[in-house]
Amino acid sequence: MSNQPQLRTERLLLRPFTLADTPIIQQLAGDKAIADTTLNIPHPYPDGLAERWIGSHAPRFRDGQGAIYAITLPETRQLLGSIGLVTIPDHQRAELGYWLGRPYWNQGYTTEAARELVRFGFTELGLNRIFASHFSRNPASGRVMQKIGMQYEGTLRQHVAKWGQFEDLKMYGILKSEFRRAGGKE
Numbered sequence: 001m002s003n004q005p006q007l008r009t010e011r012l013l014l015r016p017f018t019l020a021d022t023p024i025i026q027q028l029a030g031d032k033a034i035a036d037t038t039l040n041i042p043h044p045y046p047d048g049l050a051e052r053w054i055g056s057h058a059p060r061f062r063d064g065q066g067a068i069y070a071i072t073l074p075e076t077r078q079l080l081g082s083i084g085l086v087t088i089p090d091h092q093r094a095e096l097g098y099w100l101g102r103p104y105w106n107q108g109y110t111t112e113a114a115r116e117l118v119r120f121g122f123t124e125l126g127l128n129r130i131f132a133s134h135f136s137r138n139p140a141s142g143r144v145m146q147k148i149g150m151q152y153e154g155t156l157r158q159h160v161a162k163w164g165q166f167e168d169l170k171m172y173g174i175l176k177s178e179f180r181r182a183g184g185k186e
């Protein structure tokens with residue numbers, strides 16, 4: 001698969017980002033609440049970062065190193081947030097990551113997008129394992145992982161430092177065999 005396909009869910013269109021998305025990315029991801037519980041999003045969100053980030057997506061997909069998607073509403077074309085898989089091909093393993101603009105929280109959008117990305121990862125990208133982690137003080141993200149059928153696999157104590165504070169990481173994962181057993185659509 002050389003071009004990253006669009007994905008549909010009941011309410012959402014997951015599509016590749018384009019450079020036209022940069023102002024909204026900067027606005028939504030520029031909210032300190034997004035940077036606060038993610039590892040790689042700085043605050044304030046600097047000019048030029050969104051462009052560089054989007055520029056990395058097509059080569060990443062082409063090289064089998066993952067798939068990053070814009071979470072959008074198909075009717076209004078509104079951009080809500082981002083979700084992606086970052087793949088380690090040798091191990092057929094990918095890490096799932098996501099953020100959603102604060103106005104759209106707690107409506108099930110991330111869960112809906114994540115469920116579709118897990119299906120895509122197992123059925124189209126040939127993955128064997130998808131994992132994710134969240135700061136222990138970010139239970140909403142943990143709920144997303146639980147709701148899509150991931151298993152809690154343990155806590156890495158003080159594994160990362162965020163803004164000078166060590167953070168515990170709660171690890172979750174799902175295997176292709178579990179996805180199949182749970183009746184995942186292929």
Ligand SMILES: CC(C)(COP(=O)(O)OP(=O)(O)OC[C@H]1O[C@@H](n2cnc3c(N)ncnc32)[C@H](O)[C@@H]1OP(=O)(O)O)[C@@H](O)C(=O)NCCC(=O)NCCS
Nearest residue numbers: 037098099100105106107108109110111134139140141143
């Ligand atoms: C984490 C995040 C992506 C969740 O997105 P979302 O679209 O609101 O998630 P959903 O609506 O699909 O599910 C959220 C769940 O968390 C629950 N939740 C929300 N706040 C919570 C809290 N403080 N404690 C426990 N559960 C909480 C919601 O009730 C919901 O669960 P439910 O359906 O069982 O009621 C969003 O909050 C976000 O972008 N946060 C900042 C960036 C971030 O942390 N990214 C993840 C890094 S690991």
